[in-house]
Amino acid sequence: MTAVNDAAPAPGARDVTLLVLDAEPPPRLGSLTGRVRVLHGDEATFARRLPEADAVLVWDFLSDAVRRAWPGPGARPRWVHTASAGVDHLMCPELTASDTVVTNARGVFETPIAEYVAGLVLAAAKDFRGTDEAQRGRRWRHRETRRVAGTRAVVVGAGPVGRAVAGTLKGLGVKVALTGRTARAGVHGPEDLLPLLAGADWVVAAAPLTGTTRGMFDARAFGAMSPSAYFINVGRGQLVVEEDLLAALRRRWTGGAALDVFEREPLPPPDSPLWDAPGLVVSPHTSGDVVGRRDELARQFLELFDLWAAGKPLPNVVDKNVGYVPLHDGTH
Amino acid sequence: MTAVNDAAPAPGARDVTLLVLDAEPPPRLGSLTGRVRVLHGDEATFARRLPEADAVLVWDFLSDAVRRAWPGPGARPRWVHTASAGVDHLMCPELTASDTVVTNARGVFETPIAEYVAGLVLAAAKDFRGTDEAQRGRRWRHRETRRVAGTRAVVVGAGPVGRAVAGTLKGLGVKVALTGRTARAGVHGPEDLLPLLAGADWVVAAAPLTGTTRGMFDARAFGAMSPSAYFINVGRGQLVVEEDLLAALRRRWTGGAALDVFEREPLPPPDSPLWDAPGLVVSPHTSGDVVGRRDELARQFLELFDLWAAGKPLPNVVDKNVGYVPLHDGTH
Structure with missing residues (x-):
């Protein structure tokens, strides 16, 4: 958890760039208007836009574009959040080795x-x-x-x-x-x-x-x-x-x-x-996909975004070496 | 519950007659051999045998033979047990008015x-x-x-x-x-x-x-x-x-x-x-019909039989006026 504060944007940074990986835009992100520059990337454009991003929201959790595009040491994004429980679609050795913080949608599914x-x-x-x-x-x-x-x-x-x-x-x-x-x-x-x-x-x-x-x-x-x-x-x-x-x-x-x-x-x-x-x-990968979850996932991301922008510790931080969020009982 | 002891066989009675209403014989009733005379009655023969019975086991709970055969005031059976939760298939005004005790299979289904x-x-x-x-x-x-x-x-x-x-x-x-x-x-x-x-x-x-x-x-x-x-x-x-x-x-x-x-x-x-x-x-009236329930129903009946034969109070006594076993919280 010590890496968390490193994930925050530089103090006073006004134009943070958030890159959203999505097939269709998430709900509720309009509330970020004026606070942050939001880019969208799909399978074709994500890799090109990644070097501009301070934070990444993996909204399309079926895509492995993060893993494919991750540039290696010195990558700019400080924080990657995925709107899923699993993180296997985005992890790669370079991301694991980096100090970029990865969070997931623990609590929704x-x-x-x-x-x-x-x-x-x-x-x-x-x-x-x-x-x-x-x-x-x-x-x-x-x-x-x-x-x-x-x-x-x-x-x-x-x-x-x-x-x-x-x-x-x-x-x-x-x-x-x-x-x-x-x-x-x-x-x-x-x-x-x-x-x-x-x-x-x-x-x-x-x-x-x-x-x-x-x-x-x-x-x-x-x-x-x-x-x-x-x-x-x-x-x-x-x-x-x-x-x-x-x-x-x-x-x-x-x-x-x-x-x-x-x-x-x-x-x-x-x-x-x-x-x-x-x-x-x-069944078609639907066990966690209840009505209302897109809204809940977007609300969760915005809560995390506010914490991140304020330089506060984030919940749901994934232990990148094991691939999931350790439980708070001192074990994992 | 005051009627319960009246349901017991006369003290010293050696040959109690149990009439079983069934399509197929229940398991485990062999343990009554030598203790009780067991008669079987089906749709055709039940009414004819009822006047000989001290107790009735309604094993075929789809049959309404009890209701159809019940002779009115002065019927001989002191106790009727049904291997079901509901008692609607056996109740009739004459049985309700009688001092015959009715018990059900509460706890199994x-x-x-x-x-x-x-x-x-x-x-x-x-x-x-x-x-x-x-x-x-x-x-x-x-x-x-x-x-x-x-x-x-x-x-x-x-x-x-x-x-x-x-x-x-x-x-x-x-x-x-x-x-x-x-x-x-x-x-x-x-x-x-x-x-x-x-x-x-x-x-x-x-x-x-x-x-x-x-x-x-x-x-x-x-x-x-x-x-x-x-x-x-x-x-x-x-x-x-x-x-x-x-x-x-x-x-x-x-x-x-x-x-x-x-x-x-x-x-x-x-x-x-x-x-x-x-x-x-x-679905075919199957919600309570789990594997092993016939055995459980037979075991339950035998437990009640032993209590009855010993003149002890029976559990699962149906309030015949309302058609179910009142709960033991002073209400029903």
Whole structure:
């Protein structure tokens, strides 16, 4: 956090330049009129405008233009804020090594994502897809469903999203184990992962994408799970080796799965075998995207901007070496 | 509760006769062998065997054979237990007026039903049906979904099921109002219902079927709801005037609905217009029917049987005048 004050504009600087990376302009930024020079950059123009920017707002969080354009040591921007929870789309060794501060949208997506995961768990336990199918066929097909209370979940990723997911599942009576990068109070380390997977009814991937987590859900992980386990990915697509998940579903190593994120997004229509993999729910990276979030993201950015312009410490500062915001419990 | 001890068999009675109303035999009843004479009755034979019975176990809770066969004043059975939450299928004026004790399966269905309702709420907020449809068409159709935390629900029915539903929704951050037969601490009376419906995002019917609740969800109730409100019935089909719900859905007076119970069950295939009513989820009276419940219901009955045979007070005694088990808070 010591780098934070270095991120502030020089005292007395009147014309700070903010470069916004966006496909469509964010709401509410009109309130900056007269206080700051706002530039917009898209995939084609971002790199050209970056050398003029004091601060960058990554509004289009699907773009990796920051990573591609980052000029190396001595880059001008002092602060990069991304309107997303993950930062994998913008991090590069040069940005990590720099003293540029990176902040994220912590606080906006956690509850929606936790609700989404709880919905997927309940929908699977209650076989809502089977109900839909029977209804479309006008068939009254009574069957037993599963009780969620008392089942076991492993949530992989002990950051804000993983903790929110764990809290919501616990509220439904699920016994939850959290796993993270290192073992600490309330969090299992990587050494516990395989045995935990073996005992879980629900496995939720909510980790950031880092060198360690990339591809962690592979044949070995799916092989460790119970054949009745249900796998959910709301983190990043690259946490999962999709071919291995496909094989696990086809061989019934895994009871079912729901992916909201993919190695390639949008999932290439129509040739991906994921679309009709047995027992797989495919959703379009929407778990955190509730109505009103654009407004909330813009409001959050403006709050951070005011702090930054005043030279005050920023919240939500990403530890660039690990790729997420450390929790304020002295651990990460 | 004063009638409870009257329900016990005469002291020293060795051959008590238990009549089981069932389509298929319950599990675990073998443990009664040698202690009690067990008769089985189905739709055809139940009435003939009833005069021999000291106790009745209504295992097939879809049957109304008890109501049809009940002989009037002086009936022999001292105790009737139903393996269900609702008792509407067995109550008749003669049984109500008698000193026969009626007990139900309180405690078995509450959590599964509450989970089911939470699942329906989340599935609607997150548009899981839209996701399924897009996936079947191999279309990546990103869209915003709704946050559940902070929305408002009205749960109609302040008995064990309604309270469990309310508790689970509150755990998701939903602001819940409970309504019951009379106003009391934490429960709104019928006079508050229409204004509450007007402000609700979610309306959950979890009331017992009684003279007062029959048909309570009619054109007036649906007309009072917000056009974005979602209606869920996990109580009894006859709480709802299905024609009025159909009209409300077709006119978009109501944002959507899920029925797990119906005026006629099974829902007559394939001619019912409910099967493909716009925005309606049809499920086959399954909300409480989790794996393992038959075993749990049998275990519960055996516990009650032991108490009854020992002349001890029974739990779960139904107030026959109102049709459900009063809560132990001095109100009902």
